[in-house]
Amino acid sequence: MSDVSADGGAEARTEPRTETRAEGRSAARPGGAADAGAPAVPPVQASTVFRLGVLGAMATELFAAAVEPHGLKPKQVGLMIVLSEGLAASQLDVARVMGVAPSLVVGFADHLEGLGAIRRTRDPADRRRQLLTLTDHGRELLDTCSASAHTLDARFADGLTEQEHAVLTGLLGRLAAGRGLPTGR
Numbered sequence: 001m002s003d004v005s006a007d008g009g010a011e012a013r014t015e016p017r018t019e020t021r022a023e024g025r026s027a028a029r030p031g032g033a034a035d036a037g038a039p040a041v042p043p044v045q046a047s048t049v050f051r052l053g054v055l056g057a058m059a060t061e062l063f064a065a066a067v068e069p070h071g072l073k074p075k076q077v078g079l080m081i082v083l084s085e086g087l088a089a090s091q092l093d094v095a096r097v098m099g100v101a102p103s104l105v106v107g108f109a110d111h112l113e114g115l116g117a118i119r120r121t122r123d124p125a126d127r128r129r130q131l132l133t134l135t136d137h138g139r140e141l142l143d144t145c146s147a148s149a150h151t152l153d154a155r156f157a158d159g160l161t162e163q164e165h166a167v168l169t170g171l172l173g174r175l176a177a178g179r180g181l182p183t184g185r
Contacts, residue, residue: 059156066148070141071115075100079108080117080142083134085182090129097180117141 044050064074078098088094091109095102109132112118117138123129134142157165173183 059152062152062156063149066152067145070144071111072141072145075104076108076112077142077145079105079112079132080134080138080145081182081184083118083132084139084142085184087182089131089133090123091132092129094132112138115141 060074063077067074067077075098079094082088082094082097088097091105092102094109095105098105109118109120109130113120115137116135119133119135120130121133123131153165153169157168160168177183
């Protein structure tokens with residue numbers, strides 16, 4: 001039997017080895033379906049998607065706690081980022097960029113407008129459309145959130161060298177950019 005280390009490798013134990021129920025099944029296919037000669041399927045916890053999902057949930061919790069004292073939630077910060085990067089201005093376009101329902105953007109915008117972080121105006125070309133703009137106070141809030149995020153980065157990446165952290169940041173930036181997400185660069 002082995003323990004999985006933080007880097008995904010295995011560390012040998014010195015205890016006697018006993019076969020587990022999972023090992024009694026074929027490792028070739030999930031669920032134990034036998035297929036002689038087929039390569040073993042790595043466990044789900046070794047997949048990039050699973051690891052990013054779990055780490056992302058942990059990071060979101062940390063970031064949510066950091067921005068909550070400012071009356072914000074992560075998705076509201078995301079809306080301010082979309083506006084600051086010039087990716088969208090209308091509520092409908094913001095919803096498309098963020099990948100959320102337009103009704104959610106209305107709620108986020110209501111809250112941010114109440115904080116004085118954004119301003120809503122009618123689109124002069126189409127009076128049915130609401131345009132959102134970031135206010136000076138919104139930029140200050142976004143700067144505060146940015147400082148909090150970078151402080152959390154250092155805590156979250158504890159255990160990585162500076163070089164490893166820089167590589168991780170670069171790779172995550174490439175993944176984000178490849179999916180049309182703002183990268184701040």
